[in-house]
Amino acid sequence: MKQTKSDLLQGTLDLLILRTLAAGDMHGWGIAQRLQQISQDVLQVNQGSLYPALYRLEQQGWIEAAWGDTENNRRAKYYSLTKSGRKQLAEETASWERIATAVTRVLQQA
């Protein structure tokens, strides 16, 4: 079955990463998998583009990275949400919902 794949809106990737990490610590590949699974492959992230976003979020202090061992004993860089990251997630979620509601309203009325 062919599916339409939506490009990610500018800035939404950050929000999605934060939301994914709110569920628990994860490495980059895990985040990519999770995003694809949960969005049922609608949100197609070019997997590589995840990393610049992760580095940016880490620089902003919203996520933290630490090297750890995976279940099959390999080294992996795990990301976790910081306290200010949680705050940022709440703010971005709220603003996303505001915009989505507004856009829906316009689409229905016009």
Place this chain on the structure above:
Amino acid sequence: MSLGSRLRRLRGSFRNNAFEESMEAELRHHLELEAEMLAARGMSTGEAGDLACRRFGSVSQVKDECRDSWGLRAIDACSQDARDALRGVRKHPAYAAVVTLTLALGIGAATAIFSVVYAVLMQPLPYAHGERLVEIRQEASRLGVADAGVSVKELAEYRAHAGSLDAVVEYHQMSFNLVGRGDARRRRGVRRRI
């Protein structure tokens, strides 16, 4: 040096080998996991590796973007701090003035004290081979005089017999009567006897 290359150098200084190695390992790990997952679904190892790379996109481009988001953030943070500082100064001018004055006085005092200490204690004497200069003092311990001065004859003796010295010069301080048009004045001065 152009602003662009300066910025690139600044950005370069935020990077280091540890960063590069960590990024390298992280991206390699991602590609391995993706290829393994695809292989577990029945692809051959070669196909799985190729598809993993395709899904990932250009590794070198991703690396560049990672470096950019790492380095640029630090520069952004600097300019953000500067803007915040300026806004703060404008918002609380009195406070800013007090802080500036405190800093100015502190720096001024430190500079002044350093200038004196440097001139008195640290700066070499303004003679050639200042490090070879020595001072000779004579004391009269039985009279309880620590600095008894040197007579002309003694100076000649030193010159004649102190073989370890290239030259000897004597100077001393004394008071003079200074007579001008008005009242005579008493003045202290330094006299050098060569």
